[in-house]
Amino acid sequence: MPKIIILPHFEICPNGEVIEAKPGLSICENLLQNHIDIEHACDQVCACTTCHVIVREGFDTLNQADDLEEDLLDKAWGLEPKSRLSCQAIVDQHDLTIEIPRYTINMAKEG
Numbered sequence: 001m002p003k004i005i006i007l008p009h010f011e012i013c014p015n016g017e018v019i020e021a022k023p024g025l026s027i028c029e030n031l032l033q034n035h036i037d038i039e040h041a042c043d044q045v046c047a048c049t050t051c052h053v054i055v056r057e058g059f060d061t062l063n064q065a066d067d068l069e070e071d072l073l074d075k076a077w078g079l080e081p082k083s084r085l086s087c088q089a090i091v092d093q094h095d096l097t098i099e100i101p102r103y104t105i106n107m108a109k110e111g
């Protein structure tokens with residue numbers, strides 16, 4: 001089973017985390033199922049950028065981003081070449097290392 005390594009995030013997982021991922025699910029779904037409370041203001045329908053992650057390792061093993069995701073990513077805080085919306089990035093059989101950016105553009109934070 002593949003693993004997702006989450007680099008430390010000051011609020012969501014200060015010490016980082018390693019979780020076992022279920023292939024075929026998105027990064028976001030895997031994080032939420034493992035009690036990593038990543039923001040997802042649009043309820044994972046690719047309508048916002050609050051679930052933005054940077055894939056530090058394993059980027060090329062993910063499905064391709066479509067035009068809608070690419071357009072939304074242009075609005076994300078801290079965009080990098082290996083950025084993805086975690087609700088759209090589907091995990092396969094390979095391990096991933098991700099970073100959750102420090103900020104989002106969410107004006108009304110969940111929870």
